[in-house]
Amino acid sequence: MSLKDLVEAYIDLDEEKVLKIAENLLKSGGDPAEIIEACRSATNIIGEKFERGEYFLSELILAGEIFNSVMRIVLPQLKKEIKPIGIIVLGTVQGDIHDIGKNIFKAFAEAAGFKVIDLGVDVPPEKFVEAIRDYKPDTVGMSCLLTAGIESMKKTVDAIKEASLRDMVKIIIGGGRVDKTTCEYTGADAWTNDAATGVRIILKWAEEKRGR
Amino acid sequence: MAKMKEPIDLWIERHEREPDVVAKEKFDRFLKAAELKVPDRVPVAGLFGDFLCEYTGITWYDLSYNLEKIRPAVLKFVHNFPSDWGIIFAPMMLEGFILGLAFADFPDFSNTIRFLTGPVHDILKDKWSQWPGREIKEDFHPQFRGGEFMKPEEYKQFIENPIEFIHGTILPRACPGLGTPGSPQWNAAWIKIGMTMQKIASFQAQLIAEIGKMGNIGFPLTNAYAPADVIGDFLRYPTGAMLDMKRRPDEFKMACEVLVEPILKIATAIPPVPPLTVFFAPLHLNEMLSPKLYNEFYWPHLKKIIETLVAKGYKGFIFFEGDHSPHVDTILELPKGWGIAWFERPKNFMEVWEKLKGHTAVMGGVPTSLLIGGTPEKIDEYIKDLLSKIKPEGGFILSPGVNELPKTTSVANVRAYINAALKYGVY
């Protein structure tokens, strides 16, 4: 059983099979980093299938769960921690508890090599500010599905500005209620309605940062 | 110079002048549409939500708790924005079907306790919902949060005796206000809930009678639910439910199976009265599921419930939330004339209509975003075009995807929606 089988089983969302292959690969001396890479390419394809309407929310959720399960067995095997390509502080904004999309984005971002600090749901602006001080992330991600949450996003960006931390981070917003106008209104740097695009954006930012 | 009267103004005047005649017209109109026949005009569904609060100057707190303020606000709103048929939750209600299930064997109130109200929430302190002036601000819409109150390993116990499991395990977990089963607090809480429900029910009965006198109608309404949604909404959270379909498929199906009977008991607590008694069910997991999962874990049990109730003489009234397009074909498996399908935001409404017309009464067609962000001209034009495509076929009810509109919706837009129905809806 090869990495290719793993990717195939992953795209078929066969959780048991994915885990079995991952375990076998590890036992026979496979490189944990390569397994993570294989998962990354699988989630990529799953994200694209979702964008095309071939996959549904049920599949995305399962994809995220499979990723988490694989990580549970692979991470302890990593000889040295792979250096994350970036750190992202992520949360659903104050007043909003929708987290399905946020969790999917989290799994996708982790699969792409980011370290994600997940603040959970209904996160007040102060919490975001505190987390920026504590973790020094490159990026702040806010998820929002309620119209009422738009104000919370603006307040959060304002609080980050007030704490003089705005220049240290890029801010991306996502979730069903988010569009270009919201992005401008809240003062974020980018917005998206799908996790795959979100990951592409933060990857680009990470590249720009390395280039500097 | 006096402003020219629009169709809505003339209709309002008729409500004042001859409410009985207007009500009779509405009755026939809605009934015919539900029976797939051609009425005199396409019925137009009523609105509600933040828009009502803004227009009448009351808050969500008032609409949830303040019975004295609700009456004048609702009466004013119903007067100024007439419709052929509508539901206004006064006081405001949220999903609480699990409570109906808990008392499924008590038809005298299982159908009433199935909705959560603010005052009942104050007693239960349930974690399923949040209320204005309590957990959230007074001008916030009450919120359903749901949550995970059953562990995946507990399916077995649930399947063995769902009602007992709800009482013994779920309610104590989700409703701290109840305390320990059998304790004085527990017993007192249920008595208080009974008293509160009594008060609310008599308030509602009075309000409905008053609205009726103003030229409005209602058909007897009972409630049903999709078994898989009971699991997603109240027990395992939507994400948990979807994972269980993959990880514990047999248990998930069994759990749905054992829910069918209690759901039918709740629905039949209100007997079918001719010519029309509808059972309402909002669907939640539907749009999130792939057709494969929908057809295996969601539809079979829901279908059984619909078919059983239709055979008993009810008609269905199902709110297909989200984009139901991927699953629309399954509706054709139901007997022709089974009921009304209300669509929230199908990707392509006309496609859905073309598939279902002559088989299912269809409600919807107006994107909520158009009412919020459009102009009166755009709304007029859109509805004119829509109705020209739908008529002369009957079995259609004009409605936005959801009947709750935000505060920012303009009065002119809402009037344009009703005007357009009156102008272009005549067959």
Ligand code: B12
């Ligand atoms: C599931 C759901 C719920 C569940 C939430 C479960 C959960 N843990 O999330 C429950 C039942 C609890 C719920 C409750 C409520 N809900 Co709700 N809910 C939905 C529903 C059906 C699906 C949302 C969803 O998960 N979509 C799928 C995910 C994958 O999409 P997504 O979030 O957009 O995420 C994608 C991208 O945007 C991106 N992404 C997401 N976040 C981020 C973040 C970053 C940084 C990046 C880069 C990308 C990214 O990645 C994802 C994958 O591509 C929507 C309807 C809809 N179809 O949108 C309503 C909806 C969002 N809910 C709504 C409402 C009103 C509520 C309630 C207020 C209802 C009520 N009155 O009780 C409460 C709110 C409670 C609260 N305080 O938040 C409204 C919002 C209306 C509005 N404009 O404000 C909607 C639109 C339904 C409707 N049409 O009315 N809801």
